[in-house]
Amino acid sequence: MNKIVIDSITKIYTTSEGNKTALNNVSFQIDEGSVTVIGGENGSGKSVLMNIIAGLEKPTSGKIYSFAEAGLVFQEADTQILGETPREDISFGPKNQKKSK
Numbered sequence: 661m662n663k664i665v666i667d668s669i670t671k672i673y674t675t676s677e678g679n680k681t682a683l684n685n686v687s688f689q690i691d692e693g694s695v696t697v698i699g700g701e702n703g704s705g706k707s708v709l710m711n712i713i714a715g716l717e718k719p720t721s722g723k724i725y726s727f728a729e730a731g732l733v734f735q736e737a738d739t740q741i742l743g744e745t746p747r748e749d750i751s752f753g754p755k756n757q758k759k760s761k
């Protein structure tokens with residue numbers, strides 16, 4: 661079953677240097693229980709897309725259909741809380757509750 665449907669998402673930023681297209685008509689679906697990797701070179705729009713899926717930014721056009729709540733873990737050294745990776749941050753609580761791996 662599709663949990664998240666990304667339907668024709670376009671994101672255009674208006675900057676002092678003119679319009680900048682960050683995402684151009686992106687469509688795909690993420691199935692329940694699947695692991696999806698979004699790859700691409702620097703500046704190709706991965707973070708913008710994640711922000712839109714999580715509802716932190718609005719697309720210029722297109723729609724997100726989400727049948728589950730989308731959370732976002734930022735992987736930026738400056739915004740990590742406890743560890744050096746989101747995995748370390750996330751595992752901190754369960755580890756301290758002595759949960760098994």
Ligand SMILES: Nc1ncnc2c1ncn2[C@@H]1O[C@H](COP(=O)(O)OP(=O)(O)OP(=O)(O)O)[C@@H](O)[C@H]1O
Pocket residue numbers: 673674675680681682700701702703704705706707708709
């Ligand atoms: N608020 C903004 N205003 C103008 N342009 C923006 C804004 N946010 C992102 N962009 C532009 O949109 C494009 C996509 O940026 P994004 O940060 O999504 O790339 P990325 O694939 O996550 O790159 P990286 O691999 O470096 O994390 C870039 O050209 C970026 O400069």
Ligand SMILES: [Mg+2]
Pocket residue numbers: 706707708
């Ligand atoms: Mg990014």
